[in-house]
Amino acid sequence: MTDARPIPDSLLITGGRVVDPSTATDRMADVLIEHGRIAAVAGAIPSGEHRVIDAGGRVVVPGLIDLHVHLRDPGQTHKEDIASGTTAAVRGGFTAIACMPNTVPPIDHPAIVEYVRSMASKTGACRVYPIAAITKALAGEELVPIGGLAAAGAIGFSDDGSAVANAELVRKAMAYASMYGLPVMEHCEDRTLARAGVMHEGEWSAVLGLHGIPTVSEDTIVARDLLLAAAAGAHLHVLHVSTAGSVRLIREAKRRGVRVTAEVTPHHLVLTDAAVQGFDTNFKVNPPLRSAADVAALREALADGTIDAIATDHAPHTIEEKMVEFDQAPFGVIGLETAVGVVLTTLVAPGIIGVSDLVRMMSTAPASILGVPGGTLSIGAPGDVTILDLDRAWSVDPAAFASKSQNTPFAGWSLKGKAVATIVGGEIKFSELEGEARVPAPVHRES
Numbered sequence: 001m002t003d004a005r006p007i008p009d010s011l012l013i014t015g016g017r018v019v020d021p022s023t024a025t026d027r028m029a030d031v032l033i034e035h036g037r038i039a040a041v042a043g044a045i046p047s048g049e050h051r052v053i054d055a056g057g058r059v060v061v062p063g064l065i066d067l068h069v070h071l072r073d074p075g076q077t078h079k080e081d082i083a084s085g086t087t088a089a090v091r092g093g094f095t096a097i098a099c100m101p102n103t104v105p106p107i108d109h110p111a112i113v114e115y116v117r118s119m120a121s122k123t124g125a126c127r128v129y130p131i132a133a134i135t136k137a138l139a140g141e142e143l144v145p146i147g148g149l150a151a152a153g154a155i156g157f158s159d160d161g162s163a164v165a166n167a168e169l170v171r172k173a174m175a176y177a178s179m180y181g182l183p184v185m186e187h188c189e190d191r192t193l194a195r196a197g198v199m200h201e202g203e204w205s206a207v208l209g210l211h212g213i214p215t216v217s218e219d220t221i222v223a224r225d226l227l228l229a230a231a232a233g234a235h236l237h238v239l240h241v242s243t244a245g246s247v248r249l250i251r252e253a254k255r256r257g258v259r260v261t262a263e264v265t266p267h268h269l270v271l272t273d274a275a276v277q278g279f280d281t282n283f284k285v286n287p288p289l290r291s292a293a294d295v296a297a298l299r300e301a302l303a304d305g306t307i308d309a310i311a312t313d314h315a316p317h318t319i320e321e322k323m324v325e326f327d328q329a330p331f332g333v334i335g336l337e338t339a340v341g342v343v344l345t346t347l348v349a350p351g352i353i354g355v356s357d358l359v360r361m362m363s364t365a366p367a368s369i370l371g372v373p374g375g376t377l378s379i380g381a382p383g384d385v386t387i388l389d390l391d392r393a394w395s396v397d398p399a400a401f402a403s404k405s406q407n408t409p410f411a412g413w414s415l416k417g418k419a420v421a422t423i424v425g426g427e428i429k430f431s432e433l434e435g436e437a438r439v440p441a442p443v444h445r446e447s
C-alpha cells in the first residue's frame, strides 16, 4: 500500500445496491467499515461520526481480486513495477492481486517472495499475493523449496509462461503443495505440440501464413494434470483456459470430484483468432485467441460453473517490444484497467451473466481459490470494497492507463460500466465518485 495516511477508523458507504454472492445479498443497503473491517451491512445506518461516501445509483461489491497478474518486479520494471501495477489494479477495481513468478530473477526463492511482499507493503496500492515458481529458474528441471516458499508467503505455485513438461515433477509439486494447502497453477501447453506457433492453429493461421498453436497442445496437459491431481488429491488450478477441449475435460473431472478450479480471461471470452488478421501484436497472447466455437464453449463453461473465475493475465510489454513483426513479438496483453468494463459490456449487459456472477467470478471465487481473505462483505471480513457504475460510458485510451505498458487489445473500445471507487482495508485508494475524486496518478511513468 502506498498511503502514509493513517487508516481512518470508519467509512460508511451509503445508498448503493449491495451485491455479495457470498452472503446471497442483492439489495439496497449501507456498508460500514470500521478499523479496516466490515462492521455492518444494513438499511439506513446512522451516519454518526463516520466519514460518508454516497454510492447512490451504484453497485457496492466485495473488492475484486485478480488471481493472475504479471507485475514484472523484480527485474523488468521498464514494463511494470509493483507501484504502477497495483495503481492500475485499484483503478480497475481490484483490491487484491496475485502476481506471477516469471520475473528476473524468478520468484523461486523465499528471499524473492519476501522482496515482493515488502515492496508491496511499501509501494503497493492494493494487496499483493506472490505466486512462486514450481521449478528453479522456471527451467523445468528441479523443484523449488516448496515449504520455504510457503513459509515466506507464497500462495500458490506456477511456471506460468510454460507448463512443466516433466510429469514426475508436477506430481511431486502437487504432493508438496497440498501439504501446505496450496494450489499448483498450471499454464497448460505441450511445447512439442505448440512448437514455434504464434497464434491459434486454424483457418486464420493458414490464411495469414503464421505458425499455429493447436488446441490439443492445451488439452493434452489439462488431461495429464487432471489425472495427476486426482492421484495426488491435490488442488490443480488451470490458468487461462482457452479451448472447448479443456472445458470438457475440466467439466468431467469436476463431476468425478477432482479438486480442480479454472480461470478464463476477458480477452479469451470476447475475441477470436480473426482479430489477428491485421497482424497487430496486441492480439498476440499465450494461449492464443481461439475460434468462435472455443469462445462459445468458454462462455458456456462460465454459465455452468465449469470455469470458476475471470482473471486478467495482465502481461505488460513495452511499445518497443511489441512494435515488431508478429512472429517476433512477445506474447501478452494487459487487462487490469479494462477487465471490469469489458465484462460488464460484453457479458453482463447482454444478460450472459448477472452482476452477482461477475462478483462471484472476480472476487469470491478468486479469494477461495487462493485461500486468501476477502471476496465477501460478511462481518469481520477485510474492509475491501469496489463500487461499480453500470451506466458509466467510457472509451479505452491506453495513453491514460496507470500501467507502464499499453499493450491492450481493447484500445478505442466504447465500454459501458466501470469501477468508480476502490477501497482497501477501509482506505479509499481510487475514487471517481462526485466529491470524492481521488485518482492516483500514473506512477513512475517513463516517457
Ligand code: DOR
Pocket (backbone or CB within 6 Å): 070, 102, 160, 161, 162, 187, 284, 285, 286, 287, 315, 316, 330, 331, 332, 333
Ligand atoms: O501471453 C502471455 N504472456 N502468456 C503467458 O503465459 C505469459 C505472459 C507473459 O509473461 O508475458
